[in-house]
Amino acid sequence: MTDTPKPLEPFGIRLGAAIGEHGPICVGIDPHPSLLEQWELPVSVRGLRRFAETAVDAFGGAVAMVKPQSAFFERFGAAGVEVLEDTLCGLRETGTLSLLDIKRGDIGSTMQAYAEAYLGDDSPLRADAVTVSPYLGFGSLTPALDIAARTGRGVFVLALTSNPEGASVQHATWEGETVAGAVIDAVGEHNALAAAGEFGDVGMVVGATVGKDIAALGLTERLLDSRAPLLAPGFGAQGATIGDIAAGFGAASRLVLPTTSRAVLAAGPDVDSLRDALRRVQDEARELTD
Numbered sequence: 187m188t189d190t191p192k193p194l195e196p197f198g199i200r201l202g203a204a205i206g207e208h209g210p211i212c213v214g215i216d217p218h219p220s221l222l223e224q225w226e227l228p229v230s231v232r233g234l235r236r237f238a239e240t241a242v243d244a245f246g247g248a249v250a251m252v253k254p255q256s257a258f259f260e261r262f263g264a265a266g267v268e269v270l271e272d273t274l275c276g277l278r279e280t281g282t283l284s285l286l287d288i289k290r291g292d293i294g295s296t297m298q299a300y301a302e303a304y305l306g307d308d309s310p311l312r313a314d315a316v317t318v319s320p321y322l323g324f325g326s327l328t329p330a331l332d333i334a335a336r337t338g339r340g341v342f343v344l345a346l347t348s349n350p351e352g353a354s355v356q357h358a359t360w361e362g363e364t365v366a367g368a369v370i371d372a373v374g375e376h377n378a379l380a381a382a383g384e385f386g387d388v389g390m391v392v393g394a395t396v397g398k399d400i401a402a403l404g405l406t407e408r409l410l411d412s413r414a415p416l417l418a419p420g421f422g423a424q425g426a427t428i429g430d431i432a433a434g435f436g437a438a439s440r441l442v443l444p445t446t447s448r449a450v451l452a453a454g455p456d457v458d459s460l461r462d463a464l465r466r467v468q469d470e471a472r473e474l475t476d
């Protein structure tokens with residue numbers, strides 16, 4: 187008899203419970219070559235595996251969500267992707283939510299295959315959620331939204347990214363509406379159908395570094411209405427602070443999940459030091475929900 191996987195609860199409910207338990211922080215696993223060297227590991231698949239295993243040991247069971255950055259695994263080819271698979275499996279075993287940062291976006295028929303690869307119950311590379319790009323049109327994401335809803339998984343749609351170059355696309359207007367505003371409202375419409383609770387199942391990426399643009403573009407209320415968990419990269423190594431997030435996101439701060447990678451990973455390779463660094467950012471971030 188085959189094992190039928192137990193259906194997962196909706197992603198927004200699971201994320202809300204994880205944030206309630208551990209506070210609003212996501213931590214990234216970004217095995218930069220410079221970090222491997224700093225941890226005195228070889229810049230090789232062996233070093234990558236040791237780095238990822240140490241991060242899973244340190245963060246598993248201790249944080250709301252962990253975000254492996256696929257690029258740093260893919261650069262080692264098939265062997266690196268195997269380490270990524272094992273990392274996602276390791277996180278599952280600790281009961282910690284995983285967000286695979288892979289920023290996929292394609293025409294609908296191809297998006298279906300990406301969605302099966304990362305959100306399907308039987309896929310070796312499945313995560314609890316993935317990052318997706320809406321720049322082929324929000325509708326092209328439908329296969330990912332459908333599979334995520336069916337399997338209890340989530341997607342985080344890029345809305346306002348943390349890099350300075352993002353504004354040239356995301357602040358652009360079409361028919362009197364900013365691109366970012368259209369993405370936010372499309373996510374909000376989707377989440378209006380989700381189960382009751384703080385969060386819908388579809389999140390957005392809104393950089394911690396772009397807080398000042400939120401009010402300037404008139405997006406604060408629309409973010410709040412979307413019920414989207416707002417993944418905020420840029421906290422830490424890219425220069426944004428929790429104070430910047432609170433000031434920039436205003437009333438929408440309670441939906442924010444800051445994510446940070448290098449600033450915490452720099453405390454390694456010692457597992458206790460990594461946990462201490464994580465605890466420090468978790469304590470800081472509680473200001474957003476208190």
Ligand SMILES: O=c1ccn([C@@H]2O[C@H](COP(=O)(O)O)[C@@H](O)[C@H]2O)c(=O)[nH]1
Binds near residue numbers: 393422
């Ligand atoms: O707008 C975005 C979207 C994703 N990222 C990713 O987040 C981490 C940030 O790492 P740090 O070391 O904390 O700077 C990284 O994986 C990015 O690809 C982002 O920075 N901005």
